Amino acid sequence: MSSIRRSLPLLVCLLLGCVLLALYAPGGALRRDEPPPQQAGRSPYDLAGSIEDAQNRLRGHPDDAAAWAGLGFLYLEQARRTADGAYHAKARGAFERSMRLPTGDGEPYIDAVIGMGALANAGHDFAGAVRWAERAREAAPYRWPLYGVLIDAHLELGQYQQAESTLRHMLDGRPDFASFTRAARLERVHGRPGPARELLHRACEIAGDPAEYAFCQGQLGDLAWHTGDPRAALTAYAEALAADPGHVPSQAGRARAQAALGHVHQARRGYASLVARAPSFVVEYGELLEHLGDRAGARRQYAVFTAQHKLLAAAGNADHLAMGTYEADHGDPDTAVRHLRAEWKRRQSIEVADALGWALHRAGRHAEAATYAARAERLGGHHALFAYHRGEIEQALGHTASARAHLTRALSLNPHFSPAGAARARELLAATA
């Protein structure tokens, strides 16, 4: 059924194309020395079709550095939409091929260099992404997309100052979808949901295709969620999914918000169909099941996570943040600390500081945990979950007043931040009242 639903846009597009063809085909106008036109009647937003066109183009012009770079970006976008890592390898191949080909100025084709940076970000090699983007900046400081790569990498690395100054430069040079969405992210990191919302609304207005529109509506949904408004979040996710039914983060957000609003069956259904496509949400799903008392169901989801991450680690792409976070809550806290210390060496971001603090707390090292939790907050982590973590840590240290303050803050930021966490925060507050 779902495959039919997915193919529907294509079928409609096919049909539309036929109609247009019937109406406008001049007939017999194809020139003999031309390759047959590849593109009649296709939606301009058809990613798979665009990939095919690029491949066709490259069959005739294998030395076209620009077409190889373009193909690399199409693969990258396909990887983003399908969560299929095989496309990363294809993207890398295309970018590398592009960079080997001669260009007018004797330097590697600039978009391929930027593409390598984007690819590094996608593979969590954020330091590598900075190197590629800096290389691109040296060669072509006016090629604005490179700054998007650079800002993303700085933010993941916890280099918020650099991210901010780069962003200012980008906004001064090219105010567009890429710079507005990143500015919104920085505003959110610094606990300024109002400006973040305004920027996202502007980004939505200038979105260039359904995927871009879904992305910024999804971001608006996340923003509403994190400010404790699951209803507004649900509206935004619905808007995102109307544009792009396959937008995974919005599917997850919708299920999360439904659970918060008590629509448990809808939420379970949503998660169940979501994790079949995007295994990265299995832990969250498992936590909901566990909260609902379905321990066996939860264990099954956790097993999927463990298997998935064993594969990733074996392929050399260990996601220490995800693994550490999982181990801290559902596995072995000492293992969690090991993962997260490794991650902390690579990057000192708010997310990693919080996760490491939490893992240390779970492993019984509350004092050390407190320094990381405080650091996450100092860096600007206006996040209910982080506040809750800090409250628990303070509680473990016997700082009841401080614990209460953090727990209260967590619940006021977002009373639904996690099914189990929010309940536990309320219990703690009641117990220490």
Next chain:
Amino acid sequence: MPAGTAGYQRNERQMRVTSARSRWTWAAAGGAAIAMLTTTVLLGPSMRQGTATSHWDAPATTRDKQVDATDLYAFTSPERQDTVTIVANYIPFQVPNKPYQFDTGARYEVHIDNTGTGRAAVTYRWTFTTKGLPVPSLVRKHQAGPADALVEQSYTLTRLRDGKWETLVRDGYVAPTDMGALATPDYPELRRKAVRDLPGGGKVFTGTAADPFYSDNHAVNLLRFGLPFFPVKTGVPLNVSSLALQIPKSELALGGDPAANPVIGVWTTASRRSSGVLGSGQAGFKQVSRLGNPNFNEVIIPLKQRDRFNTLRPDGDESGGLVVPSTLDPDQAKVVAKQAKVAAPPAPRKDLEEIYLTGLTTRGDGPIDRDLNSHLLNRDVSRIVKAEELRLNMSTPVAAEPDKYGLLKGDEQGYPNGRRLVDDVVTVNLRMLLGEPAGPGAPGLIAEDNPAFLYKPISGSFPYLALPVTAG
């Protein structure tokens, strides 16, 4: 990849040629795509390698269509020869029946330089307001949905002249796309409603129209060689959003005297309001798009500088260190010549400088020995700067039978003397890049009897543009 600028996409457009064979190619491609999707769904995640996930996941590429100027036209209006028609087209690749909007955070402008200084003597500026709730621009897949509801916009048109802003149109009607009899009943009437008279005898049209762009497939392929591959597909007729003016020549000419000062330079820009961040920084308007001569940015300006060109003004071209050297020695000439197996003239290309930066005149040092469209031909101009503008001599008589190759076939009223809707500018630019009209060039490269034609015929009166293409 990164789009958002005037021309990357331009070269992706091709003359639409179809045949029984292409129909099958296309159907097979669609089938393959469906098969691929289905397979993915059936196999599920167990077949996947998976990707790392805990990071922010923004789209890798963006298409900034709303500020993407795709084409600029300027010509003497054939049926009102005391006026000039200027059409600036934005938001390319509009799917039939889909609503698209102008960016309400942007200023769209058409500039006229009548002194040859590279500075605008007259500027027309459109700003837009969306009526009712803010609804997203474009962006829906093919399923019908609430957001496909008609979105109406209105505009304000102001004119800057002699340092003074004057509002010409308030609450103007923007023609939406033709969404069928339910949403947009009696569409021709909507089109009529969107054509307005301006004070002083001019007219304005703002809204969706069938994209008049066309070119020769082979020329497009050659010229785009070595240019970014853009993942937007065309091949069916699509729509654009047009800003069209018909203005008395006396309003545009230096000193109000088109007989004495007939040459104007035209370009269009879009500027978008930026944003501060974390409570500080500038939120002023930044120019993000610039278009004068067709293809200039993507053919003459090196790839790495194209986004920069979009931020520049013509009065800085001469000393800016980018436009003049790029014109004198365009990388693309060598690339195209190699690909086409012909010779391009050696640098410095004073001929291209004359075509794109000064206009054709015998009074300068350019090799094209012909008085056509330089500001030096204006009586009251004695010195000009080098600046990239689409130059039009408003006194050139309207050709009885326009030739799509314009000047190259002796039709002085055609491109590069302004640009008419019927001019095949891609072929003309390609041939000029290879040396015409200063030298012999490679005129035979593109067979002149190619069936390149407009998708929908233009009409005989302002705004000339065909009604929007519809899906059925």
